[in-house]
Amino acid sequence: MSAPGSQSPVAPDERPGLGESGNDPLVLLELIQRLKVRDVMTADLVTLPRDASMQQAQELMRQKKISGVPVEEKGRFFGLVSIDDIIRALVAGTIHESCGRHMTTKLVVLEDDMPLSFALRYFDRYHYGRFPVLNRDRRLVGIICQRDINRALLVELTRELQRLESVSVQRGGEGAAGSLYLLREFPICKYDFENAGKAANQIKQVLQEKKFATKVIRRIAVAAYELEINLCVHSDGGVLSWQVSSGRAEVIARDAGPGIEDVEWACRDGTSTANEWIRSLGFGAGMGLVNVRRVSDEFEITSKKGSGTTVKAVIYIEGGVA
Amino acid sequence: MTMSEVAEVLQAEVLVKGDGLLRRVGHVMASDLMSDVLLVDEEDMLLLTSLASDQVLRTAQIVGAVGVVVVNGKPLPSSMVNVANDLHMTLATSRLSKYDACVAVHAARHPL
Missing domain, CATH: 3.30.565.10 (Histidine kinase-like ATPase, C-terminal domain)
Structure with a gap:
């Protein structure tokens, strides 16, 4: 489960990724080293078993407003049903067949204790919209998408800015001088x-x-x-x-x-x-x-x-x- | 010699390849005292130690060591592999004693 497959790629971006340009602020670089994938991922997962139909997957994605559903049984991860898979099933007339048959199984996955910088490199390299996250026992523990990263970085950067501002005030505005x-x-x-x-x-x-x-x-x-x-x-x-x-x-x-x-x-x-x-x-x-x-x-x-x-x-x- | 060649000479099992396996080993330091390791100013150093703790790897990262070989066949705590992976630090174990490991590396670099 490591080769890239049809994991719903997003449009490639030619700009250098976060932490790759050499011009990113140190606060940001430090954050993406310190934060682990598990700190950022969505752990509250919506999953389906292999025998669920593709139509059930489609309905679940519509209800939960999500673009992919992991297929998992008792923590064991089997694959992912993406919007691409749903479209293919609709075109082929196999929407009533099981997820286990039509899900994407060749997936790139991340481990929960990898630094966030590693996840960012994966998003740049593979151009996928999301990555399933496994723990060291190869159990599915979460899913991470770029929205999760944006949200986590915003929260952490806001916290960091508040702290820096308070320090600057304490130090007589030294930071404000640049x-x-x-x-x-x-x-x-x-x-x-x-x-x-x-x-x-x-x-x-x-x-x-x-x-x-x-x-x-x-x-x-x-x-x-x-x-x-x-x-x-x-x-x-x-x-x-x-x-x-x-x-x-x-x-x-x-x-x-x-x-x-x-x-x-x-x-x-x-x-x-x-x-x-x-x-x-x-x-x-x-x-x-x-x-x-x-x-x-x-x-x-x-x-x-x-x-x-x-x-x-x-x-x-x-x-x-x- | 590269770290990979040194590992072979030490009959070591490489547990984490890290970033150092193909790096040149210019100096070898054998020590269980991390304070001593921090005094060394060589960037291409291999650390031989019989200390099996996370701090060995953290110290090695600070001084820019090529890798760490834990000698005497000591069992390593599982956390060491995780820390080595996090730090991209090459980690290996060898059954040789610290003394024999030093002799083996020296003999390989300066054959009679």
Whole structure:
């Protein structure tokens, strides 16, 4: 079920797809990397069994105002009845025959944990109006069409804009002057090793898509990753934020505790308060802050025992952003 | 040598092809300490490790590693395959020990 078939293609568009032109805003690139297909797809599916007639499919599509019906039994996905299939059945006089006989079975499908950027590439490559979505057990869990993507991106972009606007106001309108290129915050939870590193991975992917210089990407990514792991290992939870404005990237880790008693000691090579469990995971060697300082052009740390810690790493971007 | 050739030398099973299988391996780093890995500035590095965790892959992505080979035949958590797929990171396992894996790669690059 992977070769393209008659999955109701839409008219091809020669313009570059989202994330392919190199000129898309970073917020958008970051969004299409972060969002998964499952976050965007329609999960509340209307389906038919194989023995349903094509006429039933036609009636269902009319009632629900949809352009395709998945054919599925107990989660097992067999095919899709599209408007094309209905038209063919009407012309051939087979509208009373079963969906199992006339549905499209050669389909391109997506998996629910693929990033949205992957789905966008599929829409560009195959020019289909929709893709069935399967989970890792190959069970049908949803369907995704371009309308779903538009809706999800609008919701997320509105949320992002509101957040950016509030940040700009807090920062005295710095963003309004046009210097703010991107700002994003990631909440980091204590000991959440399942997700630790995800934020830095996403930051690196966005910078790569935007074609920043490799060495700059590496320095920003290393600073972000070390600070993210530090938040996860040493703090009670905090926020990792990053922003790229003209000529510089800032990565900031803020937490609300427990604070560092001796900042100078904490910044020394090989000093760490990490326990054996953290060390068994490959971290806690006391190199984190040292490494952040190493890759940064500016480095600041403020902390007080019993309250929070803020670490700021600034990396200069030679020649400005791409 | 390419990552694919190194995998052959290590008798490794490639679990995720990723973007690295045809990339050239210029450096090999053997470490279980991710903090050390983050200190390396080489872009064409292969990471040999006996640590089987998602963070190994996340660290490898940050430093732009060609791929990750988990040595000692360690069983991998299923999440590692998912993370490797998400990050397009080449992931393989080898039954060789970390030491023997280093010797094998060195011998293949510098035959007697």
